[in-house]
Amino acid sequence: MNTSTSAPTPERILLRLDWQVIRRLDGQLQGDYRSLFYGYGVDFADLREYQPEDDIRYIDWNVSALMNTLYIRQYVEEREVTAWFLLDLSPSVDFGTTSGMKRSVLVDFTATIARLLTRHGNRVGAMFYSGDRVGLTVPARGGRLHVLRLINDLLRQPQLPRTPLTDLSPLLRYGLNTIKRRSIIFVISDFISATGWEKFLTLLTRYHEVIAVRLWDPRELELPDVGPLILEDAETGEQLYIDTHDHLFRQRFQELARHRETDLNEIFKRTGIDVLSLSTEDDLVRAIMRFAALRERRRR
Secondary structure, three states, rough: OHHHHHHOOOHHHHHHHHHHHHHHHHHHHHOOOOHHHHOOOEEEEEEOOOOOOOOHHHHHHHHHHHHOOOEEEEEEEOOOOEEEEEOOOOOHOOEEEEEEHHHHHHHHHHHHHHHHOOOOEEEEEEEEEOEOOOOOOOOEEEOOOHHHHHHHHHOOOOOOOOOOOOHHHHHEEEEEEEEOOOOEEEEEOOOOOOHHHHHHHHHHHHOOOEEEEEEHHHHHOOOOOOOOEEEOOOOOOOOEEOOOHHHHHHHHHHHHHHHHHHHHHHHHHHHHHHHEEOOOHHHHHHHHHHHHHHHHHOOO
């Protein structure tokens, strides 16, 4: 049987997203896609004293220390937006269950946002996580052909070999050192990583508008009662025989998952960035609209 005609291609993926996602977003956003991004596309204009309703991310700490009072940076909007996708393609992103893989969600979200931005004359670029370094950088450019190139590069990325544990620090550090112009930065990851990446995320927020796009699968939070299973660690490849009929085991699994969720939410809260949560079972349009509503509430 010839399956080549059914293999995903950049053109088919973008056509599907145009019809199934972007048209629906256009209807619900009523063309105001810019409402998703309220701190973007700006150049430094002036300094003024901090007011209680101001966003603390724009405090200039160096000037504040010199003046012995808080000062905030003011920006003026540009017509053009530059966005960067920092893409985690570590082994755990290749996990999925009944509804699909986290990597597929990453591709669809990246292509959707890239298409929304570039069709309005903006530019997008991407950096791909490749173990202990950034394996590929796609320059920030505009246009439909560039979106197709980005999707193609994503489809061509192989699964990474198993490692003791992913470390997102090199990806975030590379973005921090490389992206000079103020931009929107989407960090798209499941954030299953060795510790230490948090400080680079915090530093990124000083210079850019950062949005964390957190990928997850429901089976990472709660095991179904389906009997004996062999689980494989997506990061290390280690296999473990378990019996999901064991209520105490399922309870311990859920407690560990809750602790991991709490720790991750605390990190995002400390850094002050907004989080778009994307499950493998999510409807992408609904997830993006939830995020738009969150941004609207925070803006008020």
